[in-house]
Amino acid sequence: MKELIDFIKKAVIEISKELKNPDTSYSSTENATGDKQLKLDVKSDLIITDVLSKCKEVKALISEEKDEILNINDKAKFIVAYDPLDGSSLLDVNFSVGSIFAIYEQEANAKNLKAAVYSIYGPRLELVFAYDKVELFRLDKDEQFALVKELKMSQKGKINASGGTQRDWSKTHSDFIKSLFDEGYRLRYSGAMVSDIHQILCKGGGIFSYPATKNAPNGKLRALFEVFPLAFIVQKAGGFTSDGFNDTLLDLTFKDLHATTPCFFGSKYEIDKLKDAYRA
Ligand code: AHM
Ligand code: MG
Numbered sequence: 001m002k003e004l005i006d007f008i009k010k011a012v013i014e015i016s017k018e019l020k021n022p023d024t025s026y027s028s029t030e031n032a033t034g035d036k037q038l039k040l041d042v043k044s045d046l047i048i049t050d051v052l053s054k055c056k057e058v059k060a061l062i063s064e065e066k067d068e069i070l071n072i073n074d075k076a077k078f079i080v081a082y083d084p085l086d087g088s089s090l091l092d093v094n095f096s097v098g099s100i101f102a103i104y105e106q107e108a109n110a111k112n113l114k115a116a117v118y119s120i121y122g123p124r125l126e127l128v129f130a131y132d133k134v135e136l137f138r139l140d141k142d143e144q145f146a147l148v149k150e151l152k153m154s155q156k157g158k159i160n161a162s163g164g165t166q167r168d169w170s171k172t173h174s175d176f177i178k179s180l181f182d183e184g185y186r187l188r189y190s191g192a193m194v195s196d197i198h199q200i201l202c203k204g205g206g207i208f209s210y211p212a213t214k215n216a217p218n219g220k221l222r223a224l225f226e227v228f229p230l231a232f233i234v235q236k237a238g239g240f241t242s243d244g245f246n247d248t249l250l251d252l253t254f255k256d257l258h259a260t261t262p263c264f265f266g267s268k269y270e271i272d273k274l275k276d277a278y279r280a
Contacts, residue, residue, distance in 0.1 A: 012119035044084035087192020096122035098194035102229035116229035153239035156269035157205020160185035168213035207266030219262035240271035244278035
């Protein structure tokens with residue numbers, strides 16, 4: 001595992017350097033879920049494939065930007081599923097984006113998730129690694145990731161971040177989100193899931209939602225490389241997750257590599273309230 005994490009660090013440092021190049025013009029290809037790929041998504045995907053395929057611990061790679069699994073070494077232990085550049089539609093406005101990695105042992109399903117990592121390309125390059133606990137690292141002047149602190153969620157937060165077009169939310173979701181604002185929660189939503197959840201983790205609490213909508217009854221966010229790794233990280237930090245009905249997102253199973261699910265990540269108070277609202 002340590003070797004694999006070192007390769008991931010190498011890849012994110014390379015992506016961070018690539019992002020300094022301001023070319024955000026569109027490429028002509030579309031990814032598996034039909035999103036228009038930006039050139040930087042493609043470059044980030046290439047960097048990760050290139051770097052991680054040299055790691056002896058990697059059995060296969062699953063990328064948000066590729067339709068199929070990429071087999072690397074049958075004898076190795078870990079399948080890495082990743083979103084090379086989450087929030088890439090925000091590149092043109094220079095908001096923080098990130099890369100998300102889920103590390104599965106032998107099979108890519110939530111039960112086999114052993115660790116998760118994400119990077120944040122903001123004013124600083126930061127990396128969050130969850131195994132038995134969740135730790136925040138920051139790149140220092142010597143290009144080394146130095147430990148900043150352990151991240152822990154409190155029982156209740158102040159941040160309310162919900163994605164999707166409000167017009168297309170269910171009444172249940174609209175009422176739930178409004179009830180949090182009525183309690184004094186503040187809206188904090190950038191449009192990059194990884195940065196929005198990073199804010200909640202660093203501030204110690206709150207809720208991030210991406211609900212089912214009229215157009216996308218299974219939500220927008222992808223289970224294997226967005227939802228499961230961030231659920232693992234939030235839960236290891238003492239937070240909670242749900243799809244509205246199940247007690248944790250990590251109870252869900254999917255056959256399709258690119259399956260999506262409604263998802264909620266937060267402190268105990270907000271997720272308990274969410275489950276009460278959705279199950280009523
Ligand atoms: P991406 O992986 O193509 O960037 O899409 C995922 C992003 C998430 O980071 C974010 O939470 C969501 O899409 C935002 O969607 P919306 O604009 O519908 O709220
Ligand atoms: Mg994404």
